[in-house]
Amino acid sequence: MEAYEGESIAIALYAIGIDVFSWSPKLGRPRGPLCMIGKCSSCFMIVDGVPNTKTCRFPVREGLRVERQRGRSTPPPEPIIDEVESLEIKTDVLIIGGGPAGLEAASILSKSGLSVVIVDEHFKLGGQLLKQTHKFFGSVDLFGGMRGFQIAEAYVKNLLSQPNIRVLTETVVYGVFRGGVVSAVSPGKHYLIKPRAVIAATGAQERLLEFPNNDLPGVMGAGGAQTIMNEYGVKPGERALVVGSGNVGLIIAYQLLQAGVRVEAIVEILIEIGGWFVHAAKIRRYGVPILTGHTIKYVVGDSRVEKAVVVAVDDKFNPIPGSEREYNVDLVLLAIGLEPDTRLHAQVGALMKYIPELGGLVPLRTRELETTVRNLYVAGDSSGIEEATTAILEGRIAAYSIVSKYSDGEKAIAAEMELDKALKFLWDEYRSSPLLSRARRGKELATVSKEEMEELRRKYPPPVEFG
Template structure:
């Protein structure tokens, strides 16, 4: 339900493998179930109807979440052209489904709700003639010569950018347990999409697995939507999310079962019960401690993984980081990867949160702008970038709640000299610019 997997593939108007979580409802839409291998559309797509475009732009932004949108605005502020591509039919990324208020100072949207931040970005971007956007469009590949392929609705684009910012976000993790494919088991982000973006209550009573910020926030949002939350299950001995969020759901009497995991779900065609079990200090289930809850919804909020597919395809040097949720591109302080003029920002650079995603987008944009410019424009961009880097590392990430991400990001950040060495030992197949 966040456009990242194949779980919702259906045949829509005869076209198989359509991600239904990203397909707007329209009058007369014919939606059919698909099983296993599919046949090509009965009516062949007339290739004559597909428009082909060649596009040149200063900067291509892959992904229109907070990091991509903040980057685009910064690039445009310095007078350069930018193209933002997003798979969804609306810009905003995960912000669209966030109904809680952000912390922090007003310049960083403190006090605003996530979807309001998205609305503000969309308004600013819509009225900026330097920024072009393509929604319902997928950046599907990169080719020799630094050319990027974009597949849109009945259109195909070949984009030649001088620099690229990859702000592709994250995917949700899944969990092994008995009957985990029963309808009613979904990712927490999926529930946020159904509930907060599309305005549909995802179930009547829920069990939430995972007490990180996403798990805790979704529990509160479920309550607001009238869903009974029976419990939050957490395998670790302590709550992972911020204290203030956890305190809120405890006040509503939702138990947080620490050192517990989900063992199984049961039901006839859809979830009607979930079974949890206590674990010992080595995370092994303790027999005899099983408890069952009558629920029709089981939400998995067990962590996010950086969406690194675009960087892997470009041949960027990567590093595994447990602190950042998985495999991420190595980068310099100004967020350039080992692929020349390919930058990374936001969750794709390692799971953190929306405010750091916004700051990273701006840092990447300023680095590109300073390279494209000369004279006072270049030095102004460089100065602004240095200031933001200092703020991010010395002030914002000094917060203890970001300690893990900070450690992870330190370990994947290298100096420009080291990056040059990495490039010469293992030259990437493409570069931009």
């Protein structure tokens, strides 16, 4: 088959109408793409004989052999003999994740004279900026007026001109080991990285929902559909139902309409629309109903969603019998929020806390974003769900905190001033907006003073530290 250069295998297959990528391990249920950003396991296929290959992270090339996986994967019949190159890297700073937080940190650190390695699992940098086609609000300093993917392009262009930075794409960190050694792999290469500081800006995954047949191909995260449509220009389906009326749900509905997808309805379990009025009004003008006090009951379909049934709920969220409505859709997009991806922070041994306002388990941290693991920083959505502008600001704060520690004289003083400026702006101006009060409260709950941090480190000594 044909595909475009720069596409992932998953996109190339989706674009020609392949719905089923595998049949599930125990129950043999059909599965198709879900998250499209390497967080889930639903796009796994056998690629050149290797099972469990994340096809959303694998760029197409001439001659690849791609097969559907059926049930539990088995080792290939013939042994695959290929060389692995083992590489050891010492660096001042390792940045894990090339989204807005990681890119901002990289651009500051690479200019500071410190050596920097930035890794990202995708084959290009940018993280979720790549699917953000809308213009950012705010000042020029924070890319006001630019679109997300343009911001990613600007960062990458800037980074490539810096001498102190090593960019490792298609590289995934799988663990941190004794002595603060970070292990990562990319095709054919195994890295042992010994950094003096780490910024783990590992992003987020979409929250899923339990309802019958919730794993049918066509049930997808709203962000997954955004990747398909905004990053790669592929139409994600013909008729859609959106679950969740927060800003993500409203914006994805608008983008679907622009892409020529019919949006049958948006359902919202609460009695009020979650997102901003400006976005909801836009959707209403297109005649898309927003059903508040409704939830999804189940979906049915053979190898892809064919029908979705929604139902009204009472004030205790119990379904009201007889209130069901059916929609013939091939796409059900879940826009019910994100969860920080903090597997790495937890594995290293950072002290974690469940904070509902931030979407899940997050590491406790100082205002400078250092966790209980010395010199392990958290930034962006993995520090608690907000959005790209706060991710940029957090990347900036972590970076200047590291520069102020690892430089001397005027450089350290200048970094401290920048750190102070970024902290003041983030807490006293940006997050003072009433629209961000929930996230602000969450971040306050996750932040401890320097004294409290030392106390936590004494009480719960982490197994490793960097430095």
